[in-house]
Amino acid sequence: xxxxxxxxxxxxxxxxxxxxxxxxxxxxxxxxxxxxxxxxxxxxxxxxxxxxxxxxxxxxxxxxxxxxxxxxxxxxxxxxxxxxxxxxxxxxxxxxxxxxxxxxxxxxxxxxxxxxxxxxxxxxxxxxxxxxxxxxxxxxxxxxxxxxxxxxxxxxxxxxxxxxxxxxxxxxxxxxxxxxxxxxxxxxxxxxxxxxxxxxxxxxxxxxxxxxxxxxxxxxxxxxxxxxxxxxxxxxxxxxxxxxxxxxxxxxxxxxxxxxxxxxxxxxxxxxxxxxxxxxxxxxxxxxxxxxxxxxxxxxxxxxxxxxxxxxxxxxxx
Amino acid sequence: xxxxxxxxxxxxxxxxxxxxxxxxxxxxxxxxxxxxxxxxxxxxxxxxxxxxxxxxxxxxxxxxxxxxxxxxxxxxxxxxxxxxxxxxxxxxxxxxxxxxxxxxxxxxxxxxxxxxxxxxxxxxxxxxxxxxxxxxxxxxxxxxxxxxxxxxxxxxxxxxxxxxxxxxxxxxxxxxxxxxxxxxxxxxxxxxxxxxxxxxxxxxxxxxxxxxxxxxxxxxxxxxxxxxxxxxxxxxxxxxxxxxxxxxxxx
Numbered sequence: 413x414x415x416x417x418x419x420x421x422x423x424x425x426x427x428x429x430x431x432x433x434x435x436x437x438x439x440x441x442x443x444x445x446x447x448x449x450x451x452x453x454x455x456x457x458x459x460x461x462x463x464x465x466x467x468x469x470x471x472x473x474x475x476x477x478x479x480x481x482x483x484x485x486x487x488x489x490x491x492x493x494x495x496x497x498x499x500x501x502x503x504x505x506x507x508x509x510x511x512x513x514x515x516x517x518x519x520x521x522x523x524x525x526x527x528x529x530x531x532x533x534x535x536x537x538x539x540x541x542x543x544x545x546x547x548x549x550x551x552x553x554x555x556x557x558x559x560x561x562x563x564x565x566x567x568x569x570x571x572x573x574x575x576x577x578x579x580x581x582x583x584x585x586x587x588x589x590x591x592x593x594x595x596x597x598x599x600x601x602x603x604x605x606x607x608x609x610x611x612x613x614x615x616x617x618x619x620x621x622x623x624x625x626x627x628x629x630x631x632x633x634x635x636x637x638x639x640x641x642x643x644x645x646x647x648x649x650x651x652x653x654x655x656x657x658x659x660x661x662x663x664x665x666x667x668x669x670x671x672x673x674x675x676x677x678x679x680x681x682x683x684x685x686x687x688x689x690x691x692x693x694x695x696x697x698x699x700x701x702x703x704x705x706x707x708x709x710x711x712x713x714x715x716x717x718x719x720x721x722x723x724x725x726x727x728x729x730x
Numbered sequence: 731x732x733x734x735x736x737x738x739x740x741x742x743x744x745x746x747x748x749x750x751x752x753x754x755x756x757x758x759x760x761x762x763x764x765x766x767x768x769x770x771x772x773x774x775x776x777x778x779x780x781x782x783x784x785x786x787x788x789x790x791x792x793x794x795x796x797x798x799x800x801x802x803x804x805x806x807x808x809x810x811x812x813x814x815x816x817x818x819x820x821x822x823x824x825x826x827x828x829x830x831x832x833x834x835x836x837x838x839x840x841x842x843x844x845x846x847x848x849x850x851x852x853x854x855x856x857x858x859x860x861x862x863x864x865x866x867x868x869x870x871x872x873x874x875x876x877x878x879x880x881x882x883x884x885x886x887x888x889x890x891x892x893x894x895x896x897x898x899x900x901x902x903x904x905x906x907x908x909x910x911x912x913x914x915x916x917x918x919x920x921x922x923x924x925x926x927x928x929x930x931x932x933x934x935x936x937x938x939x940x941x942x943x944x945x946x947x948x949x950x951x952x953x954x955x956x957x958x959x960x961x962x963x964x965x966x967x968x969x970x971x972x973x974x975x976x977x978x979x980x981x
Binding site: 612614615617618619620621622623624625628632633636637 | 781783786811812813814815818819821823825826827828829837838841842887890891894
C-alpha cells in the first residue's frame with residue numbers, strides 16, 4: 413500500500429484501534445458481558461458449597477438443641493448411661509464422647525509416630541523409585557472404602573485380639589483404635605511428606621556442610637522447618653478418626669458402655685447416631701440429632717485448629 | 731608456601747558431561763585463594779568437591795586425587811561429617827536456619843556434642859565476634875535469624891561456619907546476593923579471617939578477587955587455565971585466555 417497522505421493514514425489507524433478497543437473491552441461490549449456471565453456462574457457454583465455448610469449448620473443447631481434442653485445439658489453431656497429404649501429412657505452421652513476421644517487419641521498415638529517416620533523416610537531417605545512406589549501404596553490405602561477396613565478388622569483383627577489377649581470378645585476399643593490408626597495413616601503421610609518436601613534444600617545443605625549427618629540434619633533442621641505442616645497433618649488425622657463411622661461400628665462392639673478398658677465393647681459418637689437412627693422416634697430421635705451436633709462441634713474445633721496451623725505455615729514463608 | 735589441600739589430576743563428570751578436566755592445584759595454607767572464571771566454568775563445582783558437597787548430587791563421578799593435610803578425602807575410611815567440620819562452607823545465598831540467631835550459631839557445636847550452656851555461650855559469642863556481627867545482634871540472640879538483613883544473615887552464616895572451628899572456609903560467591911555496603915563489610919571480614927583460616931572463595935567479581943585474594947585460579951570450560959599469585963595473574967598473566975578474561979574481552 414502506498415501511503416499518500418500520512419496524516420489521514422494515522423487517523424485511520426487510530427480510529428480502527430479505538431473501534432477495536434470499544435468492541436473488545438468497553439462496558440456493555442459482548443466480551444465484557446460474557447465475562448460477567450462467566451464470573452456469575454463461578455460465583456454461584458462456589459456459593460453452593462458455602463450454602464450447604466450453612467444449611468447443615470443451621471439444621472443441626474435447630475434440630476439438635478431441643479433435646480439437649482429437654483434432657484438438660486449436664487445430664488446429656490455428662491450422663492454416664494445411654495438407654496434410649498428403656499421404659500425409663502436415659503440419654504447420657506458421656507460414654508460416646510469418651511469413646512470418641514479415647515479412640516481418636518489411641519489412633520493418633522499409634523498412627524502419628526508411624527505416619528511421621530514413614531513421611532521422613534519417604535521425603536528424605538527413599539530413592540525416587542521406592543518413594544513413588546510407596547506413595548502409590550499410600551494413595552491406595554486412602555482410597556479403600558471404610559467398610560472394607562471394617563470387614564478386614566472384623567475378620568482378622570477381632571479374632572486376633574481375642575486369641576492374643578485371651579478375652580471373650582475381641583470387638584472393642586482396642587480393635588477400633590487399630591483400625592482408625594491405619595485409616596488415618598494416608599492423610600498424615602501425604603500431608604507430612606508435602607511439608608517435608610517443601611523444606612528448602614539450602615537449609616539441609618547448610619547443616620550438612622557444618623558436619624551434621626543426614627539423620628541429624630533431617631530431625632534437627634528439616635522437621636522443625638516443616639513443623640506447622642506436620643502439625644496440620646496430625647490435626648487432619650484427628651479429624652478423620654473422630655468422624656469415622658462405618659469401620660468402627662463393625663469392630664468396636666457397638667454397645668453403649670463407658671470405655672473402661674481397651675477390650676470393652678464401646679460405641680462412638682458417630683455410630684451412636686447411625687445405629688439407632690433407623691428405628692428412633694420422639695425424644696430419642698431428637699437426642700440423636702443432639703449427638704450429631706456435639707460431633708459437629710468437635711469437628712469445627714478440629715478445623716479451627718487445622719486453619720491455625722496452616723496459617724502458621726503461610727506466614728512463615730513470607 | 732605450605733599447601734593444605736592438594737589436587738592431582740582431578741576430573742569430574744555429571745553423567746556423561748565432563749565438568750572438570752585434569753585439575754592440578756595446591757591450595758596454600760592461611761591465605762585467600764580466589765577462583766574466577768565465566769559462568770559454567772566449573773569453579774563452584776570444584777569448590778563443592780573440596781568438602782564433598784558434590785556427593786549430594788546424583789550422577790556425579792570424580793577421578794583423581796584430592797588430599798587434605800596429606801589424607802585422601804575420598805578414602806572409604808573418611809568420615810564425611812568430620813571432613814566437613816574441618817572444611818566449612820558459606821553459600822551464595824544467605825541460608826540461616828529458621829530458628830533463633832543463637833541456635834543458628836550453636837547448631838554446629840551442638841551437633842558435635844557440646845551441650846554445656848556456658849561453653850556454648852562462649853563459642854557463640856566468639857563466633858559472632860569473629861564474624862563481625864556481635865554488636866549488631868547481641869541484644870536479640872533469641873530472635874529469629876530470618877528477621878535480620880541479608881548482609882547480616884550472610885555474616886551470621888559465616889559465624890555459624892566458624893563456630894565448628896574449621897581449618898578451611900569455602901565461600902561460594904558469598905557477596906553476590908548482597909548490596910555494596912554489605913559486600914565491603916564481608917570483604918573486610920574475609921581479610922581478617924585470613925589470620926586464622928585458609929579461605930577459598932569463588933567470585934564473579936574480579937575487583938573482589940584483586941581486593942581480597944592472595945592467590946587466584948582462573949577456570950575456563952572445566953580447565954584450570956592458570957594459578958598464581960593474584961598480583962601476577964592480574965598484572966602479567968602467562969596465558970592469553972587469562973589475559974582476555976581479566977581485560978574483559980569475554981565472560
